Amino acid sequence: MSSVWAVVPAAGSGRRMAAEVPKQYLKLNGVPILEHTLRALLACPDIRGVMVVLDPSDRRADAIPSLSDPRVSTAAGGAERADSVLAGLQAVSLEASEQDWVLVHDAARPCVSVALLHSLITACVSENVGAVMAQASVDTLKRISDDNRVVETLDRKAIWRAQTPQMFKLGELSAALSEALANDIAITDESMAMERAGYPVSILEGPSTNIKVTLPADLEFAEIILRRLNEESKV
Template identity: 50%
Template sequence: MKARCFAVIPAAGSGKRMGAAIPKQYLTLLGKPVLQHTIERLLAVAAVERIVVALAADDPRWPALPAAFDPRVMTAIGGAERADSVLAGLRALAAEARPDDWVMVHDAARPCLRPDDVEKLLAELEGDPVGGILALPSVDTLKEVEGRDIVATVDRSRIWRALTPQLFRYRPLTESLERALAAGATITDEASAVEWAGRRPKIVEGHPGNIKITRPEDLPLAEFYLRQQT
């Protein structure tokens, strides 16, 4: 039976580094909230059957988004950390997702994702038993430091920057996150949980325009990339 594809968007964070009065996923970008752009990018991929958006329990802004009324979109209550929100989204899919179905986790603040990158990710990982992530090879010279002292130059040929979506089979991802969180492991993204559990995710090269809005200067950059795409 062909694996189906679901998506989880952790959107319960406050985005403190942005320094804005509202969470960064609700900042306006080309006339609509960042989160609306992000969801629309995933809805544009026919293979995505359902999207779960993990929200803060007291989120008052979600009901105003057009995405809140889309039949392919549902919500879950997120947690204090990204991994908690992702796990909440996975559990919300428990009645629908089979163990080998795909789940792609995508940052709420990455509104410039190209749908063809998602299709490339799905195509290249189609037969993989675990999954993988979109990423970019490092183009900068990387330094290892202690305090402010450089102690080594890192071989950048082995270094990639992790992006999202990160695409994994439902059961391996759920079990990896549950075990890692129970053990108190440091989980920065889904791949790190899967790696911690002893599995080896794959790398699929993405597009450099797939930026994450983290600081104020990222918002005009995201606007530039969106205008370039349209």
């Protein structure tokens, strides 16, 4: 029976946050973002192990309690997110089978719930197709030219905003990422690599609360969501 593993790319600098430390170490309700994310993944009984990909020079991770959990391992990250994800996959493959599933989740999405993780895992395993958590667009979308002029209005019914987690077979995702990077293709998420390699990718609608902390304003919103999730878990 296939196992499910998680890979968490956490080697980025978070330039858009304009903070003194990488955003995964900023605190929400007194706890680092990365710690919140790892706690959620470790709380999911479907996940066999978690691989966290870090900057090799990163010493801040030493203070993250969940990194000492026996189910958590670490690997050295690369220059870009795709490089780090591939490094994480290669590290997982030392213990996992190519037919195992791997769930990739952003370190800066701390509001993921166990229910969301379980729904994605169940959908992928039952249908044997990789999938992406995403949200349907509620805004009118415009495609613009280089000189900032509107070229066309897109049909928002066909537009979805990708989130993480994204889940695929370990061997297939490793091959897809390796091929894209070898051809200098800028890969922004795992689904893009899989689409480009010709694999089917499903969409699973995720909640608006599964936010990525990217800008300073996101911190306050994430704190509110986490407090609500904690309250619900106590009921």
